[in-house]
Amino acid sequence: SFSTGAALEELIIPPIQIDHSQLLINGQFVDAASGKTFPTLDPRTGDVIAYVAEGEGEDVNRAVLAARKAFDEGPWPKMTAYERSRIMLRCADLLEKHNDEVATLETWDNGKTYEQAANAEIPMVVRLFRYYAGWADKIHGLTVPADGPYHVQTLHEPIGVVGQIIPWNFPLLMYAWKVGPALACGNTIVLKTAEQTPLSALYVSKLFHEAGLPPGVLNVVSGFGPTAGAALASHMQVDKLAFTGSTATGKVVLGLAAKSNLKPVTLELGGKSPFIVCEDGDIDQAVELAHSAVFFNQGQCCCAGSRTFVHERVYDEFVEKSKARASKRVVGDPFKKGVEQGPQIDSDQFEKILRYIKSGIESGAILESGGERLGSRGYYIKPTVFSNVQDSMLIATDEIFGPVQSILKFKDLDEVIRRANATPYGLASGVFTRNLDTANTLMRGLRAGTVWINCFDVFDAAIPFGGYKMSGQGREKGIYSLSNYLQVKAAVTALKNPAW
Ligand code: TXE
Numbered sequence: 001s002f003s004t005g006a007a008l009e010e011l012i013i014p015p016i017q018i019d020h021s022q023l024l025i026n027g028q029f030v031d032a033a034s035g036k037t038f039p040t041l042d043p044r045t046g047d048v049i050a051y052v053a054e055g056e057g058e059d060v061n062r063a064v065l066a067a068r069k070a071f072d073e074g075p076w077p078k079m080t081a082y083e084r085s086r087i088m089l090r091c092a093d094l095l096e097k098h099n100d101e102v103a104t105l106e107t108w109d110n111g112k113t114y115e116q117a118a119n120a121e122i123p124m125v126v127r128l129f130r131y132y133a134g135w136a137d138k139i140h141g142l143t144v145p146a147d148g149p150y151h152v153q154t155l156h157e158p159i160g161v162v163g164q165i166i167p168w169n170f171p172l173l174m175y176a177w178k179v180g181p182a183l184a185c186g187n188t189i190v191l192k193t194a195e196q197t198p199l200s201a202l203y204v205s206k207l208f209h210e211a212g213l214p215p216g217v218l219n220v221v222s223g224f225g226p227t228a229g230a231a232l233a234s235h236m237q238v239d240k241l242a243f244t245g246s247t248a249t250g251k252v253v254l255g256l257a258a259k260s261n262l263k264p265v266t267l268e269l270g271g272k273s274p275f276i277v278c279e280d281g282d283i284d285q286a287v288e289l290a291h292s293a294v295f296f297n298q299g300q301c302c303c304a305g306s307r308t309f310v311h312e313r314v315y316d317e318f319v320e321k322s323k324a325r326a327s328k329r330v331v332g333d334p335f336k337k338g339v340e341q342g343p344q345i346d347s348d349q350f351e352k353i354l355r356y357i358k359s360g361i362e363s364g365a366i367l368e369s370g371g372e373r374l375g376s377r378g379y380y381i382k383p384t385v386f387s388n389v390q391d392s393m394l395i396a397t398d399e400i401f402g403p404v405q406s407i408l409k410f411k412d413l414d415e416v417i418r419r420a421n422a423t424p425y426g427l428a429s430g431v432f433t434r435n436l437d438t439a440n441t442l443m444r445g446l447r448a449g450t451v452w453i454n455c456f457d458v459f460d461a462a463i464p465f466g467g468y469k470m471s472g473q474g475r476e477k478g479i480y481s482l483s484n485y486l487q488v489k490a491a492v493t494a495l496k497n498p499a500w
Helices: 005-009 057-072 081-097 099-110 114-136 171-184 199-210 225-234 247-259 283-299 315-328 347-362 413-421 436-445 479-485
Strands: 023-025 028-030 037-041 048-053 150-158 161-165 188-192 218-221 240-244 265-268 274-277 307-311 366-369 384-387 404-410 428-432 450-453 486-494
Touching: 023 057, 023 199, 048 199, 057 161, 057 188, 057 218, 057 225, 081 099, 081 114, 081 171, 081 199, 099 114, 099 171, 099 199, 114 171, 161 171, 161 225, 171 188, 171 199, 171 240, 171 479, 188 225, 199 218, 225 240, 225 247, 240 247, 240 479, 247 265, 274 283, 274 413, 283 307, 283 315, 283 404, 283 428, 307 315, 307 413, 315 366, 315 384, 315 404, 347 366, 347 404, 404 413, 413 436, 428 436, 436 450, 479 486
Parallel strands: 161 188, 161 240, 188 218, 240 265, 274 307, 274 428, 307 404, 384 404, 428 450
Antiparallel strands: 023 028, 023 218, 037 048, 150 486, 366 384
């Protein structure tokens, strides 16, 4: 039984004003050059929250020139690393103080539960800024023992102006994964938010200026992909591009980067991650973990464990219990306490998910639970479980990006490794077993950027994240993200007295 009616009728209007809806360029809030705005919607109702300045090519150009000046003339890249670190720590402190307002904006604009935003995501953003503030003064080169009468050292320098394009599923977390390491390394930034969720990045970037970030270091342009996004990816004065989004758009931005100035690109793209339940573990725990692996964040996770492979010996019990768990999932107004699942982001995603559900039914999978929208207002979908899913069905091959679990049966490890890997994606994977040999075999056999063993969705700032195959290029978070935002200069000095 889904929680319906009441939650959807008594909508809570957050007690917060939208103060920042313009573009943030050179430390100032400004209108778009065209004067255009676009609405950002409340996914609970489809109502307009605010009209936001719509940046396009001219605005991106203005933002890039501001970032260029802030990079070329300083002070940011020329400041001592310790001072940069201190400013980043002050940003983290100020964000922590405003945790609840920011979480409110995030829930309002995105539809994720307030409890998740306030208790998990915004604190993770704070932690990530502190983590990268810690790196700022620990980035340094090497002394290299080259052959010949030379003193050789490497300098690890910032790349310059960084363009960053982010999606809507974790608006502020994706912002942090990109902005944190880029700032720590001394770069300046033009960030384009997703058109569905422009609000939190503007609010937080304003806070960061109050914390002492110099003007021009972090510019935020709201707008659409083919206009603002494409202008950023093609700009000749952008030195590096980082993108998170769909694999299709990833290919587009990589092409734009190649056609313009060959700026290096990191990509974090789609996935169809397997979650493998072996026969030896506690079945109730397995059900719970597999459930949250796919339903977390309304199923809108690039790493969602959206193919649940279950060993044949425990398959029937697992399906029964997963169906029961999904039916109990509390869906409703994301501002309400105890709600586990809010609405999908927008009508496009909502329709796309319903089409996949229909295709699952038509292709012969067994619909165990859900399968339709919830209520008649907003973008709510009932948690949906399919059993008897075959590898070739669209619900087993495509990224649905919604609350849809596809359960597949397997017999042995070699088979499940082969099937789990038979996808163009390779972002993440999950394994549930108590057997060390089984865990090790799967951990080494799965071709994915992350293997979570007896856990899922662990996103600490220090843990690298990224994709094999068409799930992406490069790694974010941890020490690995620093290399995305640095370049190496070899400095070779002839020695007058080689003996010393
Ligand atoms: O993604 P896009 P959309 C997947 C998920 C979802 C599907 C479509 O399956 O259903 O993608 O979502 C910007 N030049 N993911 O349409 O288009 C766009 O404005 C430059 C997976 O939202 O990839 C936004 O800021 N930029 C995913 C960003 O790209 C362009 C997260 C992402 O939008 C552009 C989101 C262009 N031509 C969706 N076109 C993940 N990996 O987490 C669009 N953009």
